Amino acid sequence: MPADKVILVEGLTKRFGDFTAVDHISFEVSRGEIFGFLGANGAGKTTAMRMLCGLSMPSSGKARVAGFDIYKENEKIKKNIGYMSQKFSLYDDLTVKENMRFYGGIYGKSDVFIKDKTKTILEQLHLTAEGDKLVGSLPLGWKQKLAFSVAIFHEPEIVFLDEPTGGVDPVTRREFWNLIYEASASGITVFVTTHYMDEAEYCKRVSIMVDGRIDALDTPANLKLILGAESMDEVFLKLARKATRVES
Amino acid sequence: MRTLKFLLQKEFRQIFRDPAILRLIFIMPIIQLMVLPWAADYEIKGIKLAVVDQDHSEYSRQLVNKITSSGYFKLTEYTSSWDASLAEVEHDRADIVLQIPPHFEKNLVKEDKASLFMAMNAINGVKANIGGAYLGMILRDYNREIRTEWIQFPRFSPEKQIEVVSSNWYNPHMNYKFFMVPGILVILLTMVGTNLTAINIVKEKEIGTIEQINVTPVKKYQFILGKLIPFWIIGLFVLSLGFIIARLVYGIIPVGSFLTIYIFAALYLLAVLGLGLLVSTYSTNQQQSMLISFFMMMIFILLGGLYTSIDSMPEWAKWITRFNPVSYFIEVMRMVVLKGSSLADIKYHLLIMTGFAIGLNGWAVVNYRKRS
Structure with a gap:
């Protein structure tokens, strides 16, 4: 396996009864890349991502994440990835610092590491004054940025983001993407699902899922060229229109 | 760890x-x-009692006195009409009806035998059961008292009695x-x-x-x-x-x-x-x-x-x-x-x-x- 390919997927499939949520998808992601995972609701994005994170057992196919096999070395993968789900997943009844301490601690980071990293992140997010406030008392936009910072607190190789900017205003979305760029620049691979086509433009490469299959995979510029579209919006509509699955 | x-x-x-x-x-x-x-608490107190006294004798009054002084019963009705007592039960003002029939004292004295009638409202099974048992105990006790009272020469013909003494272990x-x-x-x-x-x-x-x-x-x-x-x-x-x-x-x-x-x-x-x-x-x-x-x-x-x-x-x-x-x-x-x-x-x-x-x-x- 090439050393710079941190995610390698081959014919990955997930079936729930006779419904095939993810249908033989194959792709690779390079180190430090921002990889956009697009698709309509119910196209199978989240299911595919959950399999890569070790939350869902594949029905068939092969995949390696951070150099480890998703069937056998599931627990090793977990040490090397960060994950931010659609649901906000910090503890509302713990303070900002306590959340960081908790997540740092369960990844086995030392007290010194946790202390330094907490300070750095709070400065980066301009939240130093809010460090001892309960997370529940913060506005949603701040919480999302915080959740992202906590997801990469332990400095993983790859971070998986499942629709991280849902319900957030455009300004915060912009700031959120700046954080993603910074993470990518520091060598973290970013795997992100999104509904927003302007966000797709920020990705190095995007894949578009339709009915559980990957219908297109390329840089945003190439996709527009191939499909003769003006914008990513148009690209998406041209492909997504072929979907026969009922939105769930 | x-x-x-x-x-x-x-x-x-x-x-x-x-x-x-x-x-x-x-x-x-x-x-x-x-x-x-x-x-x-399993102990039942304040059982509502209606007495139908159709005898109005010395003995009947003594009996009612004994029951009410036990502390378990509350006399809610004292009447001579069966129907009136039944109405009490229907309106939930009585749990137990005790009927003392006419000639209770006369029968007791002349024939050495008299009967009483007890009716219980069994909607609340526990109360009826325990109340009935309490009343039965009081009646037996009363019965014994009368018998002892009538035996004039206990020394010559002693009344044989078994007295049960109980003790509650552990509590x-x-x-x-x-x-x-x-x-x-x-x-x-x-x-x-x-x-x-x-x-x-x-x-x-x-x-x-x-x-x-x-x-x-x-x-x-x-x-x-x-x-x-x-x-x-x-x-x-x-x-x-x-x-x-x-x-x-x-x-x-x-x-x-x-x-x-x-x-x-x-x-x-x-x-x-x-x-x-x-x-x-x-x-x-x-x-x-x-x-x-x-x-x-x-x-x-x-x-x-x-x-x-x-x-x-x-x-x-x-x-x-x-x-x-x-x-x-x-x-x-x-x-x-x-x-x-x-x-x-x-x-x-x-x-x-x-x-x-x-x-x-x-x-x-x-x-x-x-x-x-």
Whole structure:
């Protein structure tokens, strides 16, 4: 396996009864890349991502994440990835610092590491004054940025983001993407699902899922060229229109 | 070990920040222990009695006097009409009707024999039963008095009588509170163990943090221990709080040793915590887990020997009680608190509870999956 390919997927499939949520998808992601995972609701994005994170057992196919096999070395993968789900997943009844301490601690980071990293992140997010406030008392936009910072607190190789900017205003979305760029620049691979086509433009490469299959995979510029579209919006509509699955 | 430390720290912070849980831990045991033992009492007082006196004689008045002076009965109606007394029952103003027929005294004196009629309102079966038994006892007593009174020369023809003297072992004054308080404590511990644990874990499922934990290297057993240990400690704390109240309010001091009780309680808590964990793995939201816990608590309480004796249950119900961990702890509590049983006396209970703890936790661990 090439050393710079941190995610390698081959014919990955997930079936729930006779419904095939993810249908033989194959792709690779390079180190430090921002990889956009697009698709309509119910196209199978989240299911595919959950399999890569070790939350869902594949029905068939092969995949390696951070150099480890998703069937056998599931627990090793977990040490090397960060994950931010659609649901906000910090503890509302713990303070900002306590959340960081908790997540740092369960990844086995030392007290010194946790202390330094907490300070750095709070400065980066301009939240130093809010460090001892309960997370529940913060506005949603701040919480999302915080959740992202906590997801990469332990400095993983790859971070998986499942629709991280849902319900957030455009300004915060912009700031959120700046954080993603910074993470990518520091060598973290970013795997992100999104509904927003302007966000797709920020990705190095995007894949578009339709009915559980990957219908297109390329840089945003190439996709527009191939499909003769003006914008990513148009690209998406041209492909997504072929979907026969009922939105769930 | 270090991971567990972080998990426990987080759990305790959250518990102590949640006012609802704190109320449940501190206020609920106090209120339940202060109120329930006074209300949940088998002794029946103030039974409403209607007397239909159709004799109006010296004896009939003496009899009524004797009944009312016993303290168990409240004379709500004194009439000579049967219909009037029946109306009292219908309006729930009388539980028992005692009819003293005409010529009661005359028959008693002339024919050495007279009959009385007793009718009970059996809607409340317990009250009717116990009230009837009390009244029967008073009547027998009265009967004996009359007989002794009529025997003029006891020295020449002594009336043979068997007098029964009873003594209540382990609870000499038949104080029901001594009996109820240990049982209520068991129920409290069960609620803490099952409901709090189940709700706590399901809450993490609801807000999505459990998924976040599942993508971390935290091991299944670490996560489960992180959840069980705090509630295990809280359970033992509630037990201690309960014993303090039992002592201060009711003067209950276990005859046996506290060590025996705590050893069993520690094991028992493991079993019910496992049950809470199991409930949480089967439910996806807090409503579901509440309903399951509620349903189980009903069975636990009604088939646990708290209010009704297991020995008097039908055979099939006795079988169910054998699968009810509550029944073992209630029995152990009463054995140790009232009788002073030692560890050797409860070894059979300890063994079964170990089985419960292993079985329930094992089932829960198997059913808790990090990967679906």
